[in-house]
Amino acid sequence: MGYHWNWSVFLQPTAAGDGSYLGWLLTGLQWTVSLSLAAWLIALASGTLVGVLRTVPNRWLAGLATAWVELFRNIPLLVQLFIWYFVLPELLPQRLGDAYKQSDPLVQQFLAAMVCLGLFTSARVAEQVRAGIGSLPPGQKNAGLALGLTLPQTYRHVMLPMAFRLILPPLTSEFLNIFKNSAVATTIGLIELSRQAQQLVDYTAQPYEAFIAVTLLYVLINLTVMILMRRLEHRVRVPGFVGGGQ
Amino acid sequence: MKPALFAASVLSALLAGLAVPPAAAQEAATLKKLKESGSITLGHRESSIPFSYYDDRQQVIGYSHELMLKVVDALKAELKLAKLEVRLMPVTSANRISLVQNGTVDLECGSTTNNLERQRQVAFSTSIFVIGTRLMTRKDSGIRDFADLAGKNVVTTAGTTSERLIRKMNEDRQMKMNVISAKDHGESFLTLETGRAVAFMMDDALLFGEMAKARKPGDWVVVGTPQSKEAYGCMLRKDDPGFKKLVDAALAKAMTSGEAEKIYQKWFMSPIPPKGLNLNMPLSDDLKTLFKAPNDKAFD
Numbered sequence: 001m002g003y004h005w006n007w008s009v010f011l012q013p014t015a016a017g018d019g020s021y022l023g024w025l026l027t028g029l030q031w032t033v034s035l036s037l038a039a040w041l042i043a044l045a046s047g048t049l050v051g052v053l054r055t056v057p058n059r060w061l062a063g064l065a066t067a068w069v070e071l072f073r074n075i076p077l078l079v080q081l082f083i084w085y086f087v088l089p090e091l092l093p094q095r096l097g098d099a100y101k102q103s104d105p106l107v108q109q110f111l112a113a114m115v116c117l118g119l120f121t122s123a124r125v126a127e128q129v130r131a132g133i134g135s136l137p138p139g140q141k142n143a144g145l146a147l148g149l150t151l152p153q154t155y156r157h158v159m160l161p162m163a164f165r166l167i168l169p170p171l172t173s174e175f176l177n178i179f180k181n182s183a184v185a186t187t188i189g190l191i192e193l194s195r196q197a198q199q200l201v202d203y204t205a206q207p208y209e210a211f212i213a214v215t216l217l218y219v220l221i222n223l224t225v226m227i228l229m230r231r232l233e234h235r236v237r238v239p240g241f242v243g244g245g246q
Numbered sequence: 247m248k249p250a251l252f253a254a255s256v257l258s259a260l261l262a263g264l265a266v267p268p269a270a271a272q273e274a275a276t277l278k279k280l281k282e283s284g285s286i287t288l289g290h291r292e293s294s295i296p297f298s299y300y301d302d303r304q305q306v307i308g309y310s311h312e313l314m315l316k317v318v319d320a321l322k323a324e325l326k327l328a329k330l331e332v333r334l335m336p337v338t339s340a341n342r343i344s345l346v347q348n349g350t351v352d353l354e355c356g357s358t359t360n361n362l363e364r365q366r367q368v369a370f371s372t373s374i375f376v377i378g379t380r381l382m383t384r385k386d387s388g389i390r391d392f393a394d395l396a397g398k399n400v401v402t403t404a405g406t407t408s409e410r411l412i413r414k415m416n417e418d419r420q421m422k423m424n425v426i427s428a429k430d431h432g433e434s435f436l437t438l439e440t441g442r443a444v445a446f447m448m449d450d451a452l453l454f455g456e457m458a459k460a461r462k463p464g465d466w467v468v469v470g471t472p473q474s475k476e477a478y479g480c481m482l483r484k485d486d487p488g489f490k491k492l493v494d495a496a497l498a499k500a501m502t503s504g505e506a507e508k509i510y511q512k513w514f515m516s517p518i519p520p521k522g523l524n525l526n527m528p529l530s531d532d533l534k535t536l537f538k539a540p541n542d543k544a545f546d
Contacts, residue, residue: 003347004366016413017489092441101442105426109444169466189404189427197426198340205367224481 009206010213028196029217035113035192036179042118043125043178050122051129052155065126072123077184080120085112085188105189113185121153121178132163165236172229176222185207193217268491276352276482276489277325286321288314289345289354289481292336293432295455297375297478298356301519306334309513313500314355314480320496338430339405342446343367346481353482353493354357357452359407360479360544369490370479372497372540374506375533377449378472379408382438382457384465389445391470401426401443403434408447411473450525451514460522475532475545498540506537514539 010022051191053065072080085108089097136159144154164171185193194216200210280286290306294366297310315332322330335351342358346368347350360370363523383389389398402408402428416423428434428442435456436445446453453468460466480497482490500506507529512518514527 017417018413030533086436086440100443101440104444105424143467176519187429189429191427195404195427201340201343203363203410205343207347207527 001004002242003208004091004206005209006204006211008205009200009204009209012204015065017139021204023198024044024196025213025217027043027194028193028214029160029221031185032157032182032190033177033194033221034187035110035117035169035190036182038114039117039121039182040178043121044115045120046158047122047125047128051126052133053124054130054132056151069123072119073127074174077116081113081116081184081188084116085109088112089161109185109188110186110189111191113182117178117181117184121174124174125171128167128174130191132167133159135166148197151214152187155206162238162241165238168229168236169192169231172226172233175229177223179221248462250451250515256496274384277484277492280321280330280352281325281327284327284329284381285333286318287333287335287352288318288352289335289342289351289356290314292338292355293430294357294452295431295459296513296525297451297516307519309509310355310357310374310478310480312509312513313506314353315498316500316505317342317353317355317371317480317493317496320499324492340401340482345484349483350448353472353480357449357478358481359476359545360542362544364481365544367484369484369486369546370481370542371490372494372501373479373523373536374478374497375451375478376530376536376545377451377476377478378413378474380448380450380453380468380472381445382435382453382468382479383445383468384467385467387444389469392473395423395445396421398445399424399426399443400447401428401434401437402443402447403428403431406448407476408449412447415473432459442455448471451525454514454527458518458521458525463523464522472513472543477536477543477545479542481496493541494542501537501540506524 011020013019016019017228024031027159030182050065053061054069056062056181089108092100120222140162141154141157143149144158158225182192184195185192185216186198190197197214201207205208290311291308293299294308294310296308298306298308301307316330333487335345337345337351337354337356340357342351342354343364346354355371355374357369357375360373364370373440381389381392381395389395400412400423402412409425409427412423412425415421416425426437428437431448431452432448434448437443438458438523448457448470450457450472457466457468474520480493482493493518497506500509510529510533514525514529515526
């Protein structure tokens with residue numbers, strides 16, 4: 001289709017005069033990775049807490065946790081992002097809101113995207129934690145309580161360690177998803193990997209090279225995550241338990 | 247599948263894609279395609295007021311769009327077709343070049359600057375408009391020119407020439423601006439309106455267009471020395487001189503016959519949808535020159 005291939009485009013100095021186009025891609029990679037990791041920490045911490053709360057005997061706490069999951073799971077990610085970025089600062093008191101909006105836009109974009117992705121994923125993590133706990137034989141909880149452990153201690157020392165081993169494979173998928181979902185941050189202007197690809201297209205008019213390079217970088221990120229998670233699975237396995245008894 | 251194996255197969259799939267020889271024959275044949283299919287696919291913008299945008303009934307209207315329809319009429323007459331079905335395809339700043347290249351869109355008239363990088367990938371018709379890149383700001387913001395922007399937040403639309411100019415200015419003059427790149431002109435203006443940025447840099451005609459859409463158009467002004475002059479053209483596939491010749495001839499005829507100026511008056515000097523506001527942007531000398539002697543030259 002008459003396309004003019006030019007793979008050396010990555011080594012050319014940028015039209016904006018700040019390094020090479022390869023440098024742009026690497027900056028984009030940095031933002032994607034740091035955004036995803038930060039959001040993952042939020043997702044894991046709040047998702048675990050909410051997932052545990054969904055299984056506790058207290059009806060109020062369980063109800064609250066259910067509401068959390070339904071809220072963050074049922075609103076489209078893009079809508080959530082726009083609410084965090086565009087709507088929330090308008091709800092702050094005027095002077096505080098204005099000061100926030102005049103601050104470094106990169107920080108605003110990163111914060112909004114991090115909180116949004118983190119909470120969105122927390123709902124999904126919570127469901128998996130709940131499923132993991134639910135799939136344990138009821139005897140484990142009873143045994144813990146019979147030993148004289150309190151309920152929180154039973155969760156901490158008996159149920160969660162087993163539940164987490166059970167849900168490691170689906171958690172890996174969520175971890176992979178967060179990297180892919182991080183591309184939504186491009187809609188509020190965060191210059192992450194997929195935005196850099198678009199910028200490259202705008203500046204160089206070489207769309208295929210740019211998108212192929214970015215695709216490879218996403219594959220690379222996800223392969224790394226998969227390998228690391230598989231190692232972790234291997235390392236923490238309990239002989240005689242799921243996948244551990246060979 | 248092992249990760250390494252997976253990577254290898256993805257890579258080989260991509261490389262296989264690259265190895266496909268370009269189908270050069272299909273290039274010179276946009277006209278043939280129009281004849282055979284009896285249809286033409288036109289690329290248009292969604293919010294480039296007043297060039298190409300949706301009105302409140304989701305119909306595509308605008309200055310560039312009207313000129314594009316003139317071209318379609320001319321093509322129909324030239325090819326002696328009883329019927330030429332028009333298919334409309336919305337495009338964005340980021341995907342318009344690829345869509346023209348890969349054959350999805352046959353002709354795109356919106357607000358696309360004709361420049362040398364883009365000429366390597368697509369062909370441009372006779373220019374249809376000339377703009378300058380300037381700033382829109384709140385009347386009482388105290389911003390009068392680009393120098394006033396040092397250390398402030400400035401918004402522009404991703405994928406535009408303005409984005410490139412302002413980033414370069416920021417590097418060259420060490421102005422410490424924070425440049426926000428919004429995804430379209432509507433979002434850029436929202437960023438300006440909500441106070442996230444003190445100024446919005448864009449093609450002057452588009453700034454006037456955003457102003458016409460604003461809740462209170464009187465709150466905003468367009469200021470600053472134009473940072474660049476740019477010619478808008480319609481994009482078509484490269485290496486198809488037969489098609490380009492017909493498109494150019496139709497546009498040139500509209501310009502020299504005075505028809506283009508009438509269309510200009512309609513979109514820039516009279517009330518336009520969606521709010522019935524008048525952009526009040528008098529015909530510039532550059533545009534007058536273009537109408538007298540139509541050409542497809544880029545300014546850079």
